Amino acid sequence: MESSPRSAVIIIGAGVSGLSAAKVLAENGIGDLLILEASDRIGGRIRKEKFGDVSVELGAGWIAGVGGKEPNPVWEIAAKLGLRTCFSDYSNARFNIYDRSGKIFPSGIAADSYKKAVDSAIQKLKGVESNSVEEATNRTDLSLTPKTPIELAIDFILHDFEMAEVEPISTYVDFGEREFLVADERGYEYLLYKMAEEFLFTSEGKILDNRLKLNKVVRGLQHSRNGVTVKTEDGCVYEADYVILSASIGVLQSDLISFRPPLPRWKTEAIEKCDVMVYTKIFLKFPYKFWPCGPGKEFFIYAHERRGYYTFWQHMENAYPGSNILVVTLTNDESKRVESQSDEETLKEAMVVLRDMFGPEIPDATDILVPRWWNNRFQRCSYSNYPMISNNQVISDIKAPVGRIFFTGEHTSERFNGYVHGGHLAGIDTGKTVVEEIRKDERQNDTQNQSFLLEPLLALTLTQADAVSSLHKCDVPTQLYLSGKLGIPEAIL
Numbered sequence: 167m168e169s170s171p172r173s174a175v176i177i178i179g180a181g182v183s184g185l186s187a188a189k190v191l192a193e194n195g196i197g198d199l200l201i202l203e204a205s206d207r208i209g210g211r212i213r214k215e216k217f218g219d220v221s222v223e224l225g226a227g228w229i230a231g232v233g234g235k236e237p238n239p240v241w242e243i244a245a246k247l248g249l250r251t252c253f254s255d256y257s258n259a260r261f262n263i264y265d266r267s268g269k270i271f272p273s274g275i276a277a278d279s280y281k282k283a284v285d286s287a288i289q290k291l292k293g294v295e296s297n298s299v300e301e302a303t304n305r306t307d308l309s310l311t312p313k314t315p316i317e318l319a320i321d322f323i324l325h326d327f328e329m330a331e332v333e334p335i336s337t338y339v340d341f342g343e344r345e346f347l348v349a350d351e352r353g354y355e356y357l358l359y360k361m362a363e364e365f366l367f368t369s370e371g372k373i374l375d376n377r378l379k380l381n382k383v384v385r386g387l388q389h390s391r392n393g394v395t396v397k398t399e400d401g402c403v404y405e406a407d408y409v410i411l412s413a414s415i416g417v418l419q420s421d422l423i424s425f426r427p428p429l430p431r432w433k434t435e436a437i438e439k440c441d442v443m444v445y446t447k448i449f450l451k452f453p454y455k456f457w458p459c460g461p462g463k464e465f466f467i468y469a470h471e472r473r474g475y476y477t478f479w480q481h482m483e484n485a486y487p488g489s490n491i492l493v494v495t496l497t498n499d500e501s502k503r504v505e506s507q508s509d510e511e512t513l514k515e516a517m518v519v520l521r522d523m524f525g526p527e528i529p530d531a532t533d534i535l536v537p538r539w540w541n542n543r544f545q546r547c548s549y550s551n552y553p554m555i556s557n558n559q560v561i562s563d564i565k566a567p568v569g570r571i572f573f574t575g576e577h578t579s580e581r582f583n584g585y586v587h588g589g590h591l592a593g594i595d596t597g598k599t600v601v602e603e604i605r606k607d608e609r610q611n612d613t614q615n616q617s618f619l620l621e622p623l624l625a626l627t628l629t630q631a632d633a634v635s636s637l638h639k640c641d642v643p644t645q646l647y648l649s650g651k652l653g654i655p656e657a658i659l
């Protein structure tokens with residue numbers, strides 16, 4: 167059984183937030199930290215995989231929030247590292263809406279429908295009455311009459327809102343609204359390896375085992391005023407003064423980690439109130455490309471009566487020319503449905519959809535990749551999804567510490583939940599808070615030591631000479647006392 171010395175801080179999870187917190191601690195001289203990661207890698211929801219001849223991003227793919235007044239720190243790190251990216255504007259998708267017979271909506275109508283649908287959907291999501299949207303979205307006779315373009319567009323918008331993290335738009339403007347797709351063989355995760363290299367890896371690139379332990383699934387946290395005991399699935403026990411827990415909101419809602427004493431009610435209620443979003447990118451490889459390319463054609467939409475049914479498509483020609491890869495994104499129920507079936511079934515469904523759009527003669531896909539974020543017990547979601555007009559109290563309760571356990575992760579970011587930069591900033595914030603706590607403890611210990619030393623002094627009425635000689639016996643530099651730093655009353659000295 168492994169037993170490690172007590173750490174100042176244990177960080178649970180090596181995603182962007184956990185690593186950002188660790189970096190802050192290390193930079194502030196708290197070297198006595200240990201990261202326990204459940205999986206066999208660092209990165210969490212930032213993950214690349216080889217597919218065909220290129221690297222595809224199973225999790226985060228875009229650096230979002232770029233081009234505004236304030237620099238997005240993730241964009242800055244990416245630029246410094248020379249991470250290859252390409253501008254990607256999915257709002258163009260509204261001009262490329264295919265119906266089931268492969269007809270593309272005339273762009274004028276599609277654009278007009280889109281605008282109306284966005285306005286109405288925003289009204290609806292804000293809780294403002296909007297009869298036309300109510301009518302359109304609550305229709306029950308779908309099988310009888312086909313949906314009109316406006317109804318299909320509304321479906322798309324609602325799907326789009328779910329996909330793009332429903333976040334108050336006003337908080338988004340600081341960093342800007344441009345989005346860049348990571349198109350680098352080293353993957354988005356390269357950013358994390360570089361961020362962690364100074365404190366997690368040796369100069370030969372080997373993991374520092376006293377700092378990071380992989381395949382350590384934390385199952386129990388026992389906490390008291392004095393510290394936290396962390397138990398892992400393989401029976402190991404670790405002790406720390408503080409814990410930073412960066413597991414996703416989906417994990418917090420599951421029973422993977424138990425707390426003793428249990429988390430207070432305000433905390434569990436806040437955790438339950440946060441919706442989780444499941445978002446799945448399915449990658450399909452083809453022998454050649456049969457879809458339109460060129461400006462404004464990167465994204466296209468399949469308008470189907472069933473909302474979210476293989477709706478949102480993207481080709482990867484801009485990122486990797488000649489890769490012949492299409493990506494289709496699914497959300498929530500559709501994601502869960504697809505995760506639970508075989509990849510062969512998913513491939514068949516996707517091919518029917520593509521043949522609706524592009525005709526029967528298109529070639530079969532030669533390969534498929536279906537990530538499973540929902541069924542991954544270390545994730546149980548793609549990201550947090552607070553309601554449009556979110557209750558700040560919920561977010562601050564999710565973030566608030568319980569005793570010596572501090573919570574971090576994208577879901578604790580008030581301004582950028584759901585994003586990589588949200589996770590990064592949350593980690594920095596939590597790291598700084600824990601550094602402050604440690605400093606407070608140090609000051610308190612100093613004061614306690616001081617009163618421990620002072621007690622005998624105060625009990626006896628000493629002359630200055632006696633006091634000094636008594637201090638010498640305690641092995642404390644007399645200088646410190648005489649300079650008054652520890653607050654010995656003048657009268658004694």
Ligand SMILES: Cc1cc2nc3c(=O)[nH]c(=O)nc-3n(C[C@H](O)[C@H](O)[C@H](O)COP(=O)(O)OP(=O)(O)OC[C@H]3O[C@@H](n4cnc5c(N)ncnc54)[C@H](O)[C@@H]3O)c2cc1C
Pocket residue numbers: 178179180181182183184202203204205208209210211212224225226227228229230382383384385412413414417422423445446447539543544545547548549574575576577583584585586587588589
């Ligand atoms: C499909 C998808 C697409 C996305 N697209 C974008 C995008 O384009 N742009 C963008 O900005 N963001 C995007 N995101 C969101 C972004 O990936 C996340 O917001 C961010 O990576 C979350 O980082 P984190 O550190 O909070 O959590 P995570 O990355 O999940 O890190 C938490 C870590 O904790 C570990 N862990 C969990 N439980 C335990 C346990 N019991 N014991 C030990 N370790 C544990 C996990 O294995 C994980 O490594 C996307 C996410 C997904 C899934």
